[in-house]
Amino acid sequence: MLRIVVAEDAVLLREGIVGIVERFGHRVIASVGDAAALTTAVDHERPDVVVTDVRMPPGFTDEGLRAAVALRAAHPGLPVLVLSQYVQPTYAAELLDSGGGRGVGYLLKHRVGRVEEFMDALVRVAAGGAAVDPEVVAQLLGRRRDPLTRLTPREREVLALIAEGRSNAAIARALVVSEAAVAKHIASILVKLDLPPAPDDHRRVLAVLAFLRG
Amino acid sequence: MGAEATTGGIPGATVGRAGAGYGRLVTPRTAFQAVSERPLGFLASSWPWRSVAYLASGVLLGAATAGTLIGLLLAGALLALALIGLVAFLAVALSGIAVGRFERWRLRLVDQDPLPDPHRRPPRRGRIAWVRHRLREPATWRELGYTVVSLGALWWIDALMLGIVLGIPISLIASAFFQESTQIVPAALFIVAGLGLLPFAAYPITVWAGARAALARAILAPRDAELGAQLVEVTRSRARLVDAFDVERRRIERDLHDGAQQRLVALSMAIGLARLEVPDDSPAAKHLTAAQDEAERAHGELRELIRGVHPQVLTDRGLPASVTDLADRSPVPVVVDVELPRRLPQPVEVTAHFVVSEALTNVAKHSRAATATVSARLHVDTLVLEVRDDGVGGADLAGGTGLAGLADRVAVAGGRLLLSSPPGGPTLIRAELPCSA
Numbered sequence: 001m002l003r004i005v006v007a008e009d010a011v012l013l014r015e016g017i018v019g020i021v022e023r024f025g026h027r028v029i030a031s032v033g034d035a036a037a038l039t040t041a042v043d044h045e046r047p048d049v050v051v052t053d054v055r056m057p058p059g060f061t062d063e064g065l066r067a068a069v070a071l072r073a074a075h076p077g078l079p080v081l082v083l084s085q086y087v088q089p090t091y092a093a094e095l096l097d098s099g100g101g102r103g104v105g106y107l108l109k110h111r112v113g114r115v116e117e118f119m120d121a122l123v124r125v126a127a128g129g130a131a132v133d134p135e136v137v138a139q140l141l142g143r144r145r146d147p148l149t150r151l152t153p154r155e156r157e158v159l160a161l162i163a164e165g166r167s168n169a170a171i172a173r174a175l176v177v178s179e180a181a182v183a184k185h186i187a188s189i190l191v192k193l194d195l196p197p198a199p200d201d202h203r204r205v206l207a208v209l210a211f212l213r214g
Numbered sequence: 215m216g217a218e219a220t221t222g223g224i225p226g227a228t229v230g231r232a233g234a235g236y237g238r239l240v241t242p243r244t245a246f247q248a249v250s251e252r253p254l255g256f257l258a259s260s261w262p263w264r265s266v267a268y269l270a271s272g273v274l275l276g277a278a279t280a281g282t283l284i285g286l287l288l289a290g291a292l293l294a295l296a297l298i299g300l301v302a303f304l305a306v307a308l309s310g311i312a313v314g315r316f317e318r319w320r321l322r323l324v325d326q327d328p329l330p331d332p333h334r335r336p337p338r339r340g341r342i343a344w345v346r347h348r349l350r351e352p353a354t355w356r357e358l359g360y361t362v363v364s365l366g367a368l369w370w371i372d373a374l375m376l377g378i379v380l381g382i383p384i385s386l387i388a389s390a391f392f393q394e395s396t397q398i399v400p401a402a403l404f405i406v407a408g409l410g411l412l413p414f415a416a417y418p419i420t421v422w423a424g425a426r427a428a429l430a431r432a433i434l435a436p437r438d439a440e441l442g443a444q445l446v447e448v449t450r451s452r453a454r455l456v457d458a459f460d461v462e463r464r465r466i467e468r469d470l471h472d473g474a475q476q477r478l479v480a481l482s483m484a485i486g487l488a489r490l491e492v493p494d495d496s497p498a499a500k501h502l503t504a505a506q507d508e509a510e511r512a513h514g515e516l517r518e519l520i521r522g523v524h525p526q527v528l529t530d531r532g533l534p535a536s537v538t539d540l541a542d543r544s545p546v547p548v549v550v551d552v553e554l555p556r557r558l559p560q561p562v563e564v565t566a567h568f569v570v571s572e573a574l575t576n577v578a579k580h581s582r583a584a585t586a587t588v589s590a591r592l593h594v595d596t597l598v599l600e601v602r603d604d605g606v607g608g609a610d611l612a613g614g615t616g617l618a619g620l621a622d623r624v625a626v627a628g629g630r631l632l633l634s635s636p637p638g639g640p641t642l643i644r645a646e647l648p649c650s651a
Contacts, residue, residue, distance in 0.1 A: 010472070010476050012476060012477075012480045013476055013479055013480060013483075016479075016480055016483040016484075017483075019483075019487065020483060020486070020487065023487065023490070055471070055526075060468070061526075061529060061530045062530040062531075085471055085475055085479075085517070085526075086517060086520075086521070086526055086527070088527045088531075088535065088539060089538070089539070089542060090527065090531055090535045090538065090539070109479050110478070110479055110482055110510060110513050112479065112482065112483055112486070113479070113481075113482025113483050113485060113486040113506060113509065113510070114486060114506070115483075115486035115487060115489065115490055116490075118486075139539075139542040139543065140542075142542055142543075142544075142547075143542060145547050
């Protein structure tokens with residue numbers, strides 16, 4: 001069971017998120033509607049993971065994101081999952097650059113509807129992993145066109161899933177192949193892109209993201 | 215904008231405008247343009263007569279002005295001790311106003327574009343207020359200068375031109391009638407020679423009339439600063455309109471964000487929760503998954519729409535981030551080289567963003583380019599934005615693309631848009647936007 005702080009200014013969505021995480025047996029210890037309240041709640045409650053919206057009062061720009069980055073500086077190792085109506089690689093980069101990229105997630109708000117995938121991402125982030133929205137990954141893949149032409153289409157799919165922060169087992173499930181096949185693809189990708197072999201799933205995710213960000 | 219602003223001051227602007235159909239001008243608008251018509255057309259037109267009338271009225275005006283001014287100066291000198299003489303001098307100083315008015319009026323004989331009055335209405339009523347206001351206006355002194363030049367040279371030249379160029383053929387013809395009636399053959403020759411010379415006279419007269427009109431226009435037209443008040447007002451109101459559109463776009467974005475988008479997310483969540491309640495292999499699960507997909511598609515389309523209406527990342531993080539975002543979305547690889555020392559004023563950022571957006575859209579649609587580059591730098595307080603590609607070129611502001619709209623938009627922001635796109639490429643679009651508040 002995770003102890004969660006939820007920050008989202010739209011009541012409809014806040015209640016929805018709370019309902020979903022509680023449905024999976026986690027506990028929401030505070031649900032708040034702005035960045036200042038989020039900071040206070042985290043300081044007092046020491047949650048296992050924070051779920052926050054980007055755009056919140058009073059300015060309705062990127063208060064939630066800034067609060068998340070600040071919280072990760074103030075509480076090293078605090079996992080944060082940021083939800084946004086629009087995803088921007090810039091924001092993903094800011095989050096990944098905070099706290100060494102451990103325990104960080106950045107997803108389209110909309111992905112919450114894919115309840116199981118969302119919970120998977122939340123648990124992964126809480127455990128120190130990463131979750132990057134497929135749309136951000138797609139944009140990042142667009143940036144490194146040249147080196148990526150060396151990959152086969154299948155390898156590119158695997159690369160995208162790694163960049164989203166998924167484990168070998170999750171990739172195997174998503175592509176309906178064996179874990180051994182995934183491992184083979186990953187080894188081939190790392191060689192082709194000149195990336196160091198990393199036994200640890202998460203370190204590999206970070207290496208791939210760093211590569212894609214150029 | 216620029217052309218409209220200076221039409222009053224520069225005769226070239228008039229020529230340029232009419233010159234759009236050069237070579238088959240239906241109706242020349244100035245004496246100068248008329249001269250370049252086909253000779254028969256020109257000679258049959260009213261322009262030579264108008265030119266004669268213009269020069270003749272110039273002679274009359276010159277003579278009248280000379281007489282009046284000499285009278286006033288003499289009166290002023292004689293009565294200077296009695297102070298009333300100063301009034302005469304004042305009248306001399308202000309005489310240009312009357313001359314200028316008359317010159318602008320008769321200019322229509324040889325130049326169909328009316329010349330606006332450079333004077334403004336005095337702020338207060340009354341003769342003294344009027345005199346003080348006029349004495350402070352540069353236009354008054356330009357008109358006085360014109361009067362002096364006119365007296366010193368122009369009207370003499372008018373008179374000489376008419377006298378020589380018209381005088382010779384006319385005196386040839388006239389001489390035929392004062393000769394002895396026995397010399398019929400030579401008399402007829404004189405008449406033929408005189409009539410034969412007349413058409414040639416039309417050319418120097420019309421050319422001089424055109425030159426004199428250009429000079430009058432150059433001196434007597436209102437300067438930009440004198441037109442200024444109106445023009446600045448027009449520019450400002452256009453800028454206000456564009457700002458109003460931007461505010462409106464932002465409001466639409468916010469409304470969609472707070473309304474439709476959130477409801478779609480809530481719908482998605484509800485479907486997701488319902489999906490948990492039914493077994494994976496049930497028909498209901500299949501329908502719910504389909505519903506989920508539809509909701510996601512609707513959400514995706516709404517997101518794209520909103521991005522076009524108002525890019526949130528621009529508001530949040532400024533131009534470098536929004537340009538990077540546009541570049542990431544471009545199907546053609548784009549190198550981004552945007553280095554700005556600070557956030558720019560919002561209207562500049564929005565204009566610059568849409569310039570890059572439209573330019574990259576064109577690159578993707580028409581250029582067949584392999585790569586494109588977007589660069590932005592702040593030079594003192596002008597944002598210089600360049601989008602170049604290595605495509606096939608041939609982009610055209612008039613080609614019905616969004617480029618013309620962009621040029622308008624940049625112009626409203628007080629900047630300018632330059633395009634270089636020779637057939638075969640490469641294409642460079644450069645926007646310069648002033649950033650001072």
